[in-house]
Amino acid sequence: MRDIPYLNGIKAFEAAARHGSFAKAAEELHVTPAAVSRMVRLLEGRLGVALFERTANRLRPTPAGSTYQVGLTPIFDALALLTEQIRASGTQRVLTVGVGPTFAIRWLIPRLASFYLAAPGIDVRITTGGAAAPFAASWTCGIKLGDGRWPGLSAEPLFDANLVPVCAPALAPSLREPKDLKRATLLRVAHAPGDWPEWCAAAGIRNISASGPQFEFYGQALQAACDGLGVALGIRPYIDDDLAAGRL
Structure with a gap:
């Protein structure tokens, strides 16, 4: 079982230590400076350790506070990055294109760079199974040589071959x-x-x-x-x- 005493207080402390200011930490966390100060004091009480030396014009971490902040900041950075990746995966559009290997290498792949410039938010995945391979259910679309008459599929001409x-x-x-x-x-x-x-x-x-x-x-x-x-x-x-x- 993980012993994490007070997560909101940990967030408030890390932000205050990183910025060197309760006011700047409050801006980042969208709360008041007084709320940040209160959360840090509650955390110190639960830890039984002073994390800041408070003076009239300066906020300075204690040795324990410095050690804590050095360990916490990369953890929060990694958590923020992971959260952004998960958020992006839920909104990113995936286009899986099934093609023959010759078409992929000789025509499609050389044109992908210009496609990404026009549609940077689309995750393109190219899959090849041979020119004679059937269309797979996992494909968004397929590009295949033929007359376009494939049962159960809608086809549009790309170009004459x-x-x-x-x-x-x-x-x-x-x-x-x-x-x-x-x-x-x-x-x-x-x-x-x-x-x-x-x-x-x-x-x-x-x-x-x-x-x-x-x-x-x-x-x-x-x-x-x-x-x-x-x-x-x-x-x-x-x-x-x-x-x-x-x-x-």
């Missing part, structure tokens, strides 16, 4: 037109096996085999393309920053 082949700048001179891809290494993504066949069919390319290395996510394939391993299919605007920076 276009699939385009990309490679490192060093490989680009040898790839002037779609048919040149026949002699290139085509990088594949495991959860999107139809991407290359569909793109080649739309581009009028026949008898081409996507037999290059396979990756789990688009982001991995795009990094391999940046490193000159081959040609990847990138989703615009996911890759717009890479194109602007000359990485692809």
